[in-house]
Amino acid sequence: MNQYVEHSGCGAEADLISVDQALSLILEKVQSLDTETVALSKALNRFLADDVYSSINLPMFSQSAVDGYAIVATGHISAQTQFELVGELRAGQSTDICLTEGQAVRIFTGAAIPQNTTTVARQEIVQSIENKILIRQDLAIHIDIRDAGEEVASGQQLAQHGQQLSIGAIAALSMAGVKVVKVYRYPRIAVVITGDEVASQASDLTTGQIFDANAPLIQAWFEARQQKVSIFHVADHEDALTELFHQLKDEYDLIISTGGVSVGDYDLIRPVALKVGFEQIFWKIKQKPGKPMLFAQYRNLNSHHCCLLGLPGNPAAVYVGMQIYTSTLLNALQNQRQMPNWFSGKMTHTLKPDARERFLRMSAQFDQGELQLQSLSKQQSHMLTNLMQANCLVRVPANESIQIGQCLTGIFI
Amino acid sequence: MNQYVEHSGCGAEADLISVDQALSLILEKVQSLDTETVALSKALNRFLADDVYSSINLPMFSQSAVDGYAIVATGHISAQTQFELVGELRAGQSTDICLTEGQAVRIFTGAAIPQNTTTVARQEIVQSIENKILIRQDLAIHIDIRDAGEEVASGQQLAQHGQQLSIGAIAALSMAGVKVVKVYRYPRIAVVITGDEVASQASDLTTGQIFDANAPLIQAWFEARQQKVSIFHVADHEDALTELFHQLKDEYDLIISTGGVSVGDYDLIRPVALKVGFEQIFWKIKQKPGKPMLFAQYRNLNSHHCCLLGLPGNPAAVYVGMQIYTSTLLNALQNQRQMPNWFSGKMTHTLKPDARERFLRMSAQFDQGELQLQSLSKQQSHMLTNLMQANCLVRVPANESIQIGQCLTGIFI
The missing domain is CATH 3.40.980.10 (MoaB/Mog-like domain)
Structure with a gap:
């Protein structure tokens, strides 16, 4: 000195x-x-380094959407029509049953429908009497059938490069049989x-x-x-x-x-x-x-x-x-070149200007579709205890008096 | 049958x-x-089974808020006043320096101020010349001092029974020296x-x-x-x-x-x-x-x-x-008897009624403080791939035609 x-x-x-x-x-x-290939089960919250395409149809096979009866008829079925009951199909069972007109099988949700099935009657509209069933309401063709590929066709894109693997994404890719994914390290x-x-x-x-x-x-x-x-x-x-x-x-x-x-x-x-x-x-x-x-x-x-x-x-x-x-x-x-996903919310009170942009710890609450922002006390940089109440960090622009109702951006914490 | x-x-x-x-x-x-006592470092997202009180003041001791000089003066300091520089205090150093009137010590942010300190001059307004400093602007008493206990006084409640331990809560309790917490198992x-x-x-x-x-x-x-x-x-x-x-x-x-x-x-x-x-x-x-x-x-x-x-x-x-x-x-x-923390958002399109309440996978976006909700296709119960796009689950009440702008509740996913 x-x-x-x-x-x-x-x-x-x-x-x-x-x-x-x-x-x-x-x-x-x-x-x-760089990128690496990891088991899907280890990839939560990672970012895909490739597009992912489905190698299968989803659903993989045409299946019943309900517990009921798979039926073969020539067209629309009128109430009180009877069908011969020739078997039963549970989810997970493979079948070589090939129905002919006038026949039906008992079938459960998710089970593959037999060849030639024209419609499915949900069990609520069916009476079964020994080896016959009676349809109690009019029934159109192709009801309560989940068609193979109706959600995703084989070869169709499931997820795109850069996408973050959320819980839902992990589940959806699992359903399509995906076992490993290429992600950024x-x-x-x-x-x-x-x-x-x-x-x-x-x-x-x-x-x-x-x-x-x-x-x-x-x-x-x-x-x-x-x-x-x-x-x-x-x-x-x-x-x-x-x-x-x-x-x-x-x-x-x-x-x-x-x-x-x-x-x-x-x-x-x-x-x-x-x-x-x-x-x-x-x-x-x-x-x-x-x-x-x-x-x-x-x-x-x-x-x-x-x-x-x-x-x-x-x-x-x-x-x-x-x-x-x-x-x-x-x-x-991890190659995601995006700004934070700012929310916007409305201030419930005024704020005095400051020479620097501030990140204020606030409490945000939804009210009728609007996000209402309320600042907390004790915002100094050596203080933390208001994080017990805060649920967001809000950006307050520099040199600006903030008015009631003014929109500010922030993130939930 | x-x-x-x-x-x-x-x-x-x-x-x-x-x-x-x-x-x-x-x-x-x-x-x-039942409850258990765990290390705070293992308690992320757990729920407190007791109120937590601080056993210390926060800050623990009066300290400088800036890099500058701790000074003893009788009152307000006029520009161009000089003080004798008698030492230096860094954050973490304990001190037995006891200043007298007309003296100053070089001090750094977070360092304990010496006894008798009346104010702190931030370094931007100070010239130091050999063993003297010159204050270049008028300076009031008690500036840039963080007082012991100004955030939390010893004995004051820090967190309450039932509170979930967020990242911020873990940090705040750590700052107060809390090492273990009683939480629900x-x-x-x-x-x-x-x-x-x-x-x-x-x-x-x-x-x-x-x-x-x-x-x-x-x-x-x-x-x-x-x-x-x-x-x-x-x-x-x-x-x-x-x-x-x-x-x-x-x-x-x-x-x-x-x-x-x-x-x-x-x-x-x-x-x-x-x-x-x-x-x-x-x-x-x-x-x-x-x-x-x-x-x-x-x-x-x-x-x-x-x-x-x-x-x-x-x-x-x-x-x-x-x-x-x-x-x-x-x-x-874990003893938290609260409904999910529903947001409310506004529909950007109509929805047809359904006999049952629905949880629809939607894409929610903030616009000028409002949360705008847009439903996705492929909502059937055997379908999942729209979770690649969805960021929320929205409740749609039963038997109701939903109008544009109508408020619905939901959760982010």
Whole structure:
């Protein structure tokens, strides 16, 4: 401290980029990971790397839609017509029964209808008397039959490249007999928690130290996505951090760090990252919380890429970093170059302007088809407890007084 | 088939209960499981069995909100005032520095402010010259200080009994030093897949058989909730099913079955369940898909309860069964007696009436704060592929023509 020092600032600055610019840069600059073929049962929430076509008809064979009787008649059946009952077919049974006119078989939902079947009579409109059945209502042709291929024809597209495999998608592909899928590889992720102030055990807690919320937050965030990550704690020492980054950059596809990314004298993430070969894509976003966010990329001689998302240390900034930026980045690494799926909702009260765009923790409720947004108290970047009540993060544009009824965008959390 | 037979029907019937009645019966009749104490890190999505109070202040100590200088002055500081620089404090450092008037220490975000500090000057408004600093703007007292306990005071309630532990809740409790929580036990769940028509391997597929969508669907549904379940396949034979139910009822808290629950001659779930000691709570809901849904409970001599949710075999009915009924039941088992958290949205087109309430797979999109609902094709109970496009299940009331702009309720999927 022997020389004249001008510190750089922490407020809104001219060289900051906007939230949308930061997200666009992530989508633009990230290289997709390679693809792999995995069992469908292991592919929940992964993104398809190929279109998927059905190799079968759905339904696979024409079948009864009800419990009833498969019948052969020349056309429309009038009430009180009788048919000869010649057998029974349960779901799963294969059949070589070939019905002729005037015949019927007892049949159950999902069972293949015999050859020549012209219609199915649901059991509610049938009386069975020994080896005959009586149809009690008029019955048209081709009733209660699920035709082979009526949902999907063999060769038809089932799912498209880029589609995320939801629970429903897994079920639908299973039904079509799909056993393996080609998907983008999920990134290998290292989480680096910095900060001498972070104690992991209460017994370690000395004056000036705090309990760590960031590692539990990030761990839970990935657990909710059925993913595990490796967590590293590192002190605010340049050598230790340099050695850790040297090691991680070639082994992981993504490093998420918390803390040490601002302009303070002990904010080592950026200088160390640049020193070990990362190239800065952006640093500092005109947002609150989470202004000094860093995004950088490293590429080694084997063309392995490693992304670094440097989140600030304040837990609310980490929360926004995970929900908004990490999720976008993970999708981009899996070749999904899409902005977050913002909802729009209507503010139920006014908000004062702020020089930076804010992500406010709010409570959203549906009312008559409209999403009503109510902000919560205690929004500062070192505060988290309002997440007990919040169900969404809402974007509040910079330098704007927000009016009642004004539409804002956000995500459910 | 020697006698006169009247089959019961598959359409809307007088003795069916409504969707709301079925859900109410689940909430009313289910006995909560006992509680257990688990590590907070293992408690994602679990429900608290106790209120949680903070044993510390948050923040734990008064600290700087910025990188800057902690200062002692008598009051408001005028621009161009100088202070003596007597040291430096980083986050995590404990301090016995006791400042006196006219003194300042360099301080970083999150570091404990020294005793007697009256305000903090952020570094942007400070020039440091050797062992002195110059404040370049007027500065009020008590600026950029996070006061001990300003978010939460020691002893204050952090979370309440019944609250589900979201990612944000885990992070907030971690920040307050909470290490373990008392939660309701998660049920032990057995899944019973019935149906001779279900082949699990393509090589087993003979005419009349189909690929199973139900086991993959249920497995993925629980995987998305970080839970594992035991899956049992059983043929449509009374002895096999009886033996299985005998075994499962004392070992599990919940049995979810698929198929075999209608009125067909081979629908064995209900008769077997009643035979082994389950008591029926309801059977058949006036809904589409999934009418012949069974809910029953068993209680053994040790007061162990086992619930049985018998879902129909059609995959769309299983899907609705999981998303609407299983989720409500799982919450009730964990003492959360609340209806699903229905959204409301506005229909973008008309719908024809149907005798039963329907759960239609739809695509929902936000537009200017309103949720717009668009139904998809291929809604029959044996069809699933529209789940590739659907993002919600919407309730369409029975016997009602739905108009454009009409509000309907549903859940996101």
